[in-house]
Each structure stands twice: as C-alpha cells, then as structure tokens.
Amino acid sequence: MPIPILATKLHIPQLRPNGVMRSHLIQRLDAASHASLNLISAPAGFGKSSLLSAWHATSQRPMAWLALDERDNDPSRFFSYFVHALQTLIPTLSSASLRLIHTQPPAIEQALTNLINELSVVGSSVSLVLDDYHVIENHAIDQALSFLLEHLPASLRLIIATREDPNLPLARLRARGQLHELRSADLRFSLDEAQLFLNQAMGLALSPADVAALENRTEGWIAGLQLAALSMQQQTDRSRFIASFSGSHHFVMDYLLEEVLQQQTPAVQQFLLQTSILNRMCGSLCDALVSNGTNSGQQMLEQLEQANMFIVPLDHERRWYRYHHLFGELLRQRLQRSLAQQATTSLEQLHIQASIWFEANELELEAFEHAAAANDTERAERLIEGKRVPLQFQGALLPIMAWLQALPTNVLNQRPSLWVTAAAVWLATGQVNGIEQRLQAAEQAIDQHPLTPKLHDLIGRIAAIRGTLALSQNDASQIIAQSKRALEYLAIDNLSFRTSTVWKLGYAYQLQGKRSAAKQAYEQAISIGQRSGNLVTVVLASIGLGNLQESNNQLKLAATTYQQVLEASRQLALPAANCGAELGLARIYYQWNQLDQAEQHYQRALQAAQLLQHTDREVACYVIKARLLIAQNQLDQASLLLEQASAAAHQHRHTTQPAKIAAEQVRIGLMRGQVQQASQIAQTHQIPISQAQVFLAQQQPSAALALLQPALTIAQTNSWHDQSLWIKVLQSLALAALEDYAQAQQVLKPSLISAEPEGFVRVFLDQGQAIQNLLSHINLTTSSKNYVNQILAHFTTERMPQLYPTTPSLPEMLSQRELEILSLIAQGHSNQAICQQLHLALDTVKGHNRRIFEKLQVQRRTEAVARARELGLLNQ
Amino acid sequence: MTNQNPPANEAMQYQICLRGQLNLAWAGWFEGMQIALDANGNTLLVGTIVDQAALYGLIKKIRDLGMQLISIMPVPPTTLESDSTEQ
Numbered sequence: 001m002p003i004p005i006l007a008t009k010l011h012i013p014q015l016r017p018n019g020v021m022r023s024h025l026i027q028r029l030d031a032a033s034h035a036s037l038n039l040i041s042a043p044a045g046f047g048k049s050s051l052l053s054a055w056h057a058t059s060q061r062p063m064a065w066l067a068l069d070e071r072d073n074d075p076s077r078f079f080s081y082f083v084h085a086l087q088t089l090i091p092t093l094s095s096a097s098l099r100l101i102h103t104q105p106p107a108i109e110q111a112l113t114n115l116i117n118e119l120s121v122v123g124s125s126v127s128l129v130l131d132d133y134h135v136i137e138n139h140a141i142d143q144a145l146s147f148l149l150e151h152l153p154a155s156l157r158l159i160i161a162t163r164e165d166p167n168l169p170l171a172r173l174r175a176r177g178q179l180h181e182l183r184s185a186d187l188r189f190s191l192d193e194a195q196l197f198l199n200q201a202m203g204l205a206l207s208p209a210d211v212a213a214l215e216n217r218t219e220g221w222i223a224g225l226q227l228a229a230l231s232m233q234q235q236t237d238r239s240r241f242i243a244s245f246s247g248s249h250h251f252v253m254d255y256l257l258e259e260v261l262q263q264q265t266p267a268v269q270q271f272l273l274q275t276s277i278l279n280r281m282c283g284s285l286c287d288a289l290v291s292n293g294t295n296s297g298q299q300m301l302e303q304l305e306q307a308n309m310f311i312v313p314l315d316h317e318r319r320w321y322r323y324h325h326l327f328g329e330l331l332r333q334r335l336q337r338s339l340a341q342q343a344t345t346s347l348e349q350l351h352i353q354a355s356i357w358f359e360a361n362e363l364e365l366e367a368f369e370h371a372a373a374a375n376d377t378e379r380a381e382r383l384i385e386g387k388r389v390p391l392q393f394q395g396a397l398l399p400i401m402a403w404l405q406a407l408p409t410n411v412l413n414q415r416p417s418l419w420v421t422a423a424a425v426w427l428a429t430g431q432v433n434g435i436e437q438r439l440q441a442a443e444q445a446i447d448q449h450p451l452t453p454k455l456h457d458l459i460g461r462i463a464a465i466r467g468t469l470a471l472s473q474n475d476a477s478q479i480i481a482q483s484k485r486a487l488e489y490l491a492i493d494n495l496s497f498r499t500s501t502v503w504k505l506g507y508a509y510q511l512q513g514k515r516s517a518a519k520q521a522y523e524q525a526i527s528i529g530q531r532s533g534n535l536v537t538v539v540l541a542s543i544g545l546g547n548l549q550e551s552n553n554q555l556k557l558a559a560t561t562y563q564q565v566l567e568a569s570r571q572l573a574l575p576a577a578n579c580g581a582e583l584g585l586a587r588i589y590y591q592w593n594q595l596d597q598a599e600q601h602y603q604r605a606l607q608a609a610q611l612l613q614h615t616d617r618e619v620a621c622y623v624i625k626a627r628l629l630i631a632q633n634q635l636d637q638a639s640l641l642l643e644q645a646s647a648a649a650h651q652h653r654h655t656t657q658p659a660k661i662a663a664e665q666v667r668i669g670l671m672r673g674q675v676q677q678a679s680q681i682a683q684t685h686q687i688p689i690s691q692a693q694v695f696l697a698q699q700q701p702s703a704a705l706a707l708l709q710p711a712l713t714i715a716q717t718n719s720w721h722d723q724s725l726w727i728k729v730l731q732s733l734a735l736a737a738l739e740d741y742a743q744a745q746q747v748l749k750p751s752l753i754s755a756e757p758e759g760f761v762r763v764f765l766d767q768g769q770a771i772q773n774l775l776s777h778i779n780l781t782t783s784s785k786n787y788v789n790q791i792l793a794h795f796t797t798e799r800m801p802q803l804y805p806t807t808p809s810l811p812e813m814l815s816q817r818e819l820e821i822l823s824l825i826a827q828g829h830s831n832q833a834i835c836q837q838l839h840l841a842l843d844t845v846k847g848h849n850r851r852i853f854e855k856l857q858v859q860r861r862t863e864a865v866a867r868a869r870e871l872g873l874l875n876q
Numbered sequence: 877m878t879n880q881n882p883p884a885n886e887a888m889q890y891q892i893c894l895r896g897q898l899n900l901a902w903a904g905w906f907e908g909m910q911i912a913l914d915a916n917g918n919t920l921l922v923g924t925i926v927d928q929a930a931l932y933g934l935i936k937k938i939r940d941l942g943m944q945l946i947s948i949m950p951v952p953p954t955t956l957e958s959d960s961t962e963q
Contacts, residue, residue: 043939043942043944044939044940044941044942045942134939163939163940164939221942223942248897249896249897249913249917249918250896250897250898250899251894251895251896251897251898251919251941251943252896253941253942254896254897254898254899254902258899325940326940326941326942329940329941330941333902333905336904336905337901337904340904
C-alpha cells in the first residue's frame with residue numbers, strides 16, 4: 001500500500017539572508033564530496049542543517065533532502081521517502097523499488113538491490129541529505145542503510161546530519177577513507193564568526209570584549225548566540241545584559257528564552273507557546289489553536305520569520321513552517337508550566353483542536369497523533385479506521401502500535417473494539433502470535449457490556465480476523481465456519497469486512513473443490529468490492545475466478561482474467577496477486593505449448609513468490625518449471641528441481657503441492673523406463689491419473705480403465721472439466737491398447753472437439769508417442785481435422801518421449817478420398833453408383849478399392865466395412 | 877501485555893549531572909526527577925528511574941535540549957541526601 005508523501009519532508013531549507021558564510025566548512029564539504037558518507041554529527045543548535053542548506057546554495061552539486069521524524073522508524077516508510085527524495089533529482093528511477101518496499105511484507109533488501117542497480121547506470125552524481133537521523137532507532141533501518149553504503153554506486157553520496165553518531169559501520173568507512181566528518185568542534189562559531197554574526201548579520205555593534213564574552217559564555221554554540229542576539233535587539237544597555245548573562249550559571253537556552261519571551265507582546269507569547277505542540281504548522285491551523293490577537297496565523301508566522309524567531313519555512317510558498325527543534329522543545333516546556341498555572345486551556349484541548357483541524361484537512365495520521373496525545377481514546381480509535389484505508393496501511397503502523405501498547409488494560413476492556421483494533425493492527429504486521437489472545441480479551445470484554453449493534457458488528461469482525469488466521473493455515477473448514485459467523489454478525493454496511501470475508505469463503509470452497517460455490521463467492525466479492533472501492537479484494541477474488549476458469553478448461557477467458565489482474569495490481573503492489581496471475585499464465589501458455597512465453601511468466605511468478613514468506617507459491621513455481629524442463633526433455637534437471645521442491649514442501653508442510661510434484665515425478669519415471677519407481681510414487685500419493693499412467697506403461701490397460709472410470713464419474717459429478725479431459729485422453733489410450741479403436745475414438749472425439757476452441761495441446765503431447773497413432777486415425781470434420789494436424793505436426797518436428805508402449809500397429813492411414821469411398825460402400829452403394837456420385841471413372845474407383853483392401857488387409861467389401869467399423873474409421 | 881509494572885529490582889536511584897543550571901520549574905519535564913543545583917554551576921537530576929528504557933529516554937530528552945551531560949551515577953538510596961555534590 002503506497003504511503004502518502006508529504007512534500008514538506010523533502011523540502012531543502014532555504015538559506016537565511018545575512019547569515020554568516022562559513023566558507024572554510026563549505027570548502028571542506030566540497031573537498032570531501034567524493035566520500036560515500038558525509039557525517040555531520042553534533043548536538044542540537046550547532047547549525048548542521050543551516051550549513052547544509054548553505055552548501056546546497058553555493059555548490060553545483062545536485063542535492064536532495066529528507067527531513068526525518070519518529071514515524072520514519074518504519075522501514076517501508078523510511079525507504080519510501082528515501083526513493084521519493086531521489087526521484088526529485090533522478091526522474092528516471094523506476095517505481096520498481098517502491099513497489100518492492102510496499103509489498104506485504106516489505107522486501108527492503110530487494111528494493112535496495114534494485115535501487116543500487118538503477119543508480120549504477122546513472123551518469124551524474126547526486127547527494128542525499130538525511131536530516132535528523134538521530135530519530136531513527138530501528139536497527140533494521142541502520143542495517144539496510146549499511147548494506148546500501150557497502151554497495152553505494154558512485155552516482156549517490158549520502159550526507160547524514162544527526163545529534164548522535166548513527167549505528168553504521170563508521171570505523172570501516174573511516175579506514176577506507178569513505179567517511180568525512182564534521183563534529184561539534186568543527187561547527188562551533190569561532191570568535192571571528194561570532195563577531196560577523198552579531199555585528200554584521202544581526203547588526204548589534206558590540207565591542208570586541210562583549211563579543212568575546214558572549215562567545216565564551218555560549219562556547220560558540222550557534223543557537224545560544226542566535227538567541228542572545230534576539231534578546232539584545234531591544235535592549236538598550238547591551239553590555240550590562242552581557243555581563244549579567246556571563247555571570248549567571250543558568251543553562252544558556254533557559255536563560256535566554258526567558259529574556260526573549262518577555263520582550264514579546266502577550267499575544268505573541270501565547271501564539272509561540274500554544275503552537276509549540278505542532279510538528280508543523282500553517283496559518284489556518286494556528287488560527288484553530290490560538291484564538292486571541294488581531295493578527296491572523298499566517299501574518300503571525302511571517303512576522304516570526306522576519307524576526308528570526310527560530311522558525312523554519314518548509315516550502316517555497318511560505319505555507320508550512322516549523323519551529324527550530326530545540327526552540328520548539330523549550331517552548332513546549334514553557335507551555336506545560338504556564339498551563340499548570342492557569343485553568344483556561346488544557347494541553348488536551350489544544351491537541352484536540354489540532355486533531356480536528358488535521359482531520360478536516362484529510363491529514364489522518366497527524367489527526368490521530370494529536371488525538372492520542374490528547375488521550376481522546378474514542379477519537380484516536382475512530383481515526384485509526386481511516387476514511388478509506390485503515391491508518392495502519394498508510395505508513396502509520398508504528399505510532400498506532402505504540403499508542404495501543406501504552407493504553408492501560410482497563411481502558412481496552414472498557415472499549416472492546418480497541419482489542420479488536422489491536423488484533424487487526426498486529427495482523428497487518430504479519431505477526432500471527434498474540435492475535436488470538438487479543439481476540440479472546442475482546443470477547444471477554446464484550447461479555448461485560450449490553451449487546452449494542454456496534455458490539456454485534458464487533459463479534460463479526462472478531463470472526464473475520466479468525467478467518468484470516470485460518471486462511472494462513474489453509475484450513476478450509478475453519479475459514480468457512482468463521483466467515484459464515486462473520487457474515488451473520490457484521491453490520492450490513494460494513495462493506496470492507498464483508499467483501500474480504502466473502503472472498504475468504506470463495507477461497508475455502510476452492511480448497512475443498514466446490515467450484516460453483518467458490519465461483520459464486522468470488523463474483524459476489526468482486527461486485528461488492530468494486531462498489532466499495534476495495535481493490536485488493538477485487539484483485540484477489542479475480543485470481544480465484546481465473547483459477548476456476550482455468551480448471552473449467554476456459555483457457556482463453558482465464559488468460560484475459562489474469563491479464564486484467566496484472567493490470568490492476570500494478571498500483572497495488574501485491575506480490576500474492578502478481579504471483580497468482582503469472583503462474584496461471586505460465587500454466588496456460590504451457591498448455592498452448594508456447595513454452596517461451598510460459599517460461600517468461602514463470603520467471604515473473606518466481607520473482608513475486610520469493611517476496612512471499614510462509615506460502616507454497618515458490619514450490620508451485622518449481623512445479624511449472626519442472627513441466628517446462630520435461631517438455632524440453634531435460635529430465636535430470638527437472639528431477640533435481642522436483643526433489644528440492646518436494647523437500648521444501650515437506651519442510652513447510654504444504655498440503656496441495658506434494659501430489660502435483662509426485663505427478664511430474666511419475667511422468668519422468670515412465671519416460672526413463674523406471675516403471676517400478678514411478679509405480680511406487682503413484683501409489684504412495686494415491687493419484688488415480690498417475691496410477692493409470694503406470695498401468696498403461698505396464699501394459700495393463702484394463703487395470704487403467706478400472707481406475708479411470710470411477711475417477712471420471714467423480715470429476716463429472718463435480719464438474720471438474722480439466723480432470724475429465726485428462727482422464728478421457730488416458731481412457732482412449734487404454735481402449736486403443738485393448739484394440740477397441742471404435743470405443744477409443746468415441747471417447748477421444750468429443751474431447752478433441754471441446755478442447756479445440758481453447759487450444760489445448762500439451763494434454764495430448766504429454767502422453768508421448770502412444771497418442772500419435774490414435775490421433776492420426778481419428779475421423780473428424782475438416783476444422784477439427786486441422787486442429788489435430790497441428791497437434792500431430794509436433795510429432796514430426798520434435799522428438800516425443802515414450803511413456804507407454806505404442807498401441808498395436810494400426811493400418812496405414814486411409815486418404816480422404818478412400819474414406820469417402822469406404823463410407824459409400826458401407827452405405828451399400830455399388831461401384832457404379834459410387835462412380836456417378838463422385839464423378840469418377842469406374843477404373844479409378846476400383847483402384848481405390850484395391851488400395852483400401854490392402855491397407856485394411858481384407859479381401860472383400862463386407863470385410864472392409866467390418867474392419868473399418870472396428871477401427872472407428874466410419875461415422876457411426 | 878501493556879503497562880505492567882516492571883520488576884521492582886529494576887528501578888534504581890540515579891543522579892544525573894548536567895552542565896549549566898536549569899530553572900527548578902523544569903522538574904515536571906524530567907519525569908518527576910528532582911532538580912538540585914550545585915556550586916559549580918551544574919544541575920543535578922535526582923530520583924528513581926524505573927528501568928533502563930526510562931533512563932535512555934531521559935538521556936534523549938537531555939540530548940534534545942542541547943544540554944551537556946557530565947555524569948550519570950546510580951546511587952544507593954541512603955546516600956541521596958548526604959553528599960549529592962560529590963563527583
């Protein structure tokens with residue numbers, strides 16, 4: 001799920017006019033621009049960001065910027081912003097990396113590998129600033145960034161500004177000369193710089209002694225000097241101020257902020273304090289928080305900016321601002337103190353007002369954060385649900401988890417829906433453990449309350465989440481039980497839960513082979529999902545529908561469905577959907593014997609499968625690949641792959657793949673003449689079709705027929721059309737082996753007629769040479785004849801394997817004309833009558849007769865007719 | 877799963893020394909630690925810190941104020957009152 005990107009986080013702070021030009025530091029940065037990592041590590045207020053924006057303003061180097069905050073501890077969110085920041089400079093970067101980041105679970109390493117590959121072909125070099133990296137505490141991000149640094153292409157240089165050294169392999173980078181550092185000792189203002197700043201930039205005209213005193217008192221700490229300058233702007237006796245400041249032991253910022261605040265009007269003071277709770281602010285948001293005063297919020301912000309009041313514009317339009325972090329922190333402390341002294345406004349009220357403004361402006365994450373800060377549980381919970389997409393899927397997983405974890409158990413018990421929200425949020429992390437516990441806690445809490453419609457719906461949600469848990473274990477009966485319960489309890493208008501529940505039902509029915517029930521459920525899920533905009537479910541249900549069409553032998557329809565899924569899932573970044581659709585297409589192109597296309601779809605399916613943990617998709621891909629290898633007669637490779645697949649399926653306890661693996665192993669065994677081995681595998685797995693194939697190879701066609709007939713009955717009763725086709729092909733081979741050609745043709749003919757419009761090829765070719773004789777002699781209409789000829793053409797161009805002994809030799813092929821004459825003979829026409837009907841000379845007809853008798857090895861017309869009927873050459 | 881109190885033996889008394897003197901009104905900002913000022917112009921934060929996570933949280937708050945951290949010392953409860961200015 002893509003994360004909404006705030007442009008203000010990518011904005012490069014503008015250089016303040018009249019700032020002190022720190023040329024020596026800029027020269028050092030220029031000289032070190034080749035270093036993989038430029039680390040600017042110093043406490044708050046040392047001018048790290050200002051230096052970098054000054055460097056940006058003077059240097060020719062293209063620079064991108066990412067201002068980090070606590071929420072970026074989520075790796076998907078961090079790297080999503082990372083890539084977006086790079087795309088501002090390198091628009092050619094594809095969104096492939098972003099798709100990998102947004103998969104569920106995120107594939108960060110693959111995404112970075114992809115990014116590295118794409119960056120390595122970019123000609124020019126760009127720098128990316130990661131500002132405020134100290135907020136990153138997630139070690140997974142440090143590790144991913146270390147990986148990136150290890151393989152950093154020349155086209156990208158990283159710059160990290162931080163208050164503490166990052167957890168990256170700094171020593172190694174330093175040893176390789178790939179690290180350049182600027183630290184607090186480098187960043188402090190020198191006496192000269194302090195002089196320039198105070199007297200030129202701030203226009204204070206201080207004596208050298210006063211400058212030295214200030215520099216000494218602040219130890220060159222820029223934020224301190226800046227605040228001191230602000231305090232002095234309205235002081236008449238600056239020397240006295242400096243003397244008293246120098247004589248005090250007070251913490252510099254504490255002392256100076258007090259001075260600065262006291263020089264402001266009460267309206268400005270109130271504005272500064274009350275807006276300090278905001279991580280970013282704009283005029284109308286400030287208006288919502290601060291009601292008094294004659295100036296609008298926007299005017300106030302511009303006025304503060306002009307007064308150098310530690311306020312940073314976040315865009316070119318002067319719309320969004322924030323306070324300098326250190327200044328904001330000090331203001332918040334003052335706010336807490338001042339609120340404690342008066343009872344008119346509370347911190348909670350301020351946060352609620354902010355939350356209301358953010359919600360009205362559709363900034364749901366910030367609305368949630370202020371609701372949580374206000375301890376307004378009801379509001380916070382409502383905001384988590386989101387207007388369209390739950391907040392946990394919008395890059396807000398961490399703040400929500402932190403909030404839920406900090407809530408006392410009795411609050412959760414008072415509001416059982418919070419337990420369910422917690423379960424849903426944990427489910428979104430892919431951590432299955434602990435979900436059931438939360439659901440049980442929810443149920444216990446529900447029991448303590450009278451059953452309202454809301455709680456009724458909640459019981460439905462609990463069942464729906466349990467259904468999802470059962471889904472991860474492929475437990476069909478449990479999915480069905482929970483989904484039915486969910487549909488019974490869920491509110492009629494709770495479309496998002498209803499859609500996904502109906503889809504789960506379809507999936508479970510499909511697992512049980514109840515195809516028409518599954519189809520109905522999928523179609524319903526698609527229709528509700530389209531109405532309610534639940535695209536994820538629509539895509540998943542479409543995959544299910546495609547599977548069903550495929551097994552109904554509707555190959556062309558299924559291929560269209562899969563293509564549509566791929567089109568739709570392009571924006572959704574759902575590897576499960578991609579994998580399902582690509583696998584389906586691989587199977588279909590295999591069936592059409594277009595092996596190159598099948599191979600391409602297999603490759604893409606495998607890529608998607610490798611992003612999915614805890615599923616059988618990768619094994620499913622290997623089964624398809626084995627089929628492709630077998631078709632290319634690479635039996636050793638196929639066999640090896642199947643062994644690996646089998647071991648993986650066993651290890652992860654996949655339920656549906658082992659039989660599919662075994663079926664291919666049986667075919668390989670038969671092709672290699674290892675009938676005994678094949679027989680054992682077929683028996684172990686109890687696969688009727690494979691067992692029948694073994695019987696055919698053992699020249700026991702009657703035994704094969706005895707197995708196939710009941711299998712066909714089951715397949716036909718359940719409308720398993722794919723199974724029926726396969727069984728009938730084998731039945732016809734068994735009948736031919738018994739020399740019952742007429743019956744064999746009768747079974748095969750309708751199968752061919754139904755298979756033709758869908759273009760089936762491999763179901764015949766995979767039986768090897770044995771089917772060639774049978775197909776050559778089949779008596780069909782012209783259009784079906786063309787289809788059969790196309791299949792037969794493969795026997796002349798490719799070397800077909802031999803799975804079973806070839807059926808007893810059939811008579812040499814009769815020509816179309818000979819078949820025509822034979823059928824007229826069978827209808828009792830004399831040679832004379834045949835001459836007239838076909839406009840042929842009598843000798844010609846007699847010549848045809850002679851050849852027919854030779855080919856059928858008979859002497860007389862009646863014998864010829866009888867033999868032809870036996871061979872199924874005549875229409876019945 | 878939420879908000880259980882940590883094992884009692886994890887909580888410890890700490891004395892944290894910061895460069896520069898903070899107004900006493902800052903006490904509320906540091907999770908109820910008491911603020912004392914010493915003769916060298918430093919601030920001492922003294923109080924019970926429930927566990928290591930809380931300690932690191934506190935250190936981060938100090939970092940974000942741009943204050944210089946001079947020392948962190950666990951102190952036996954009995955010595956708290958007597959000689960808190962010894963470094």
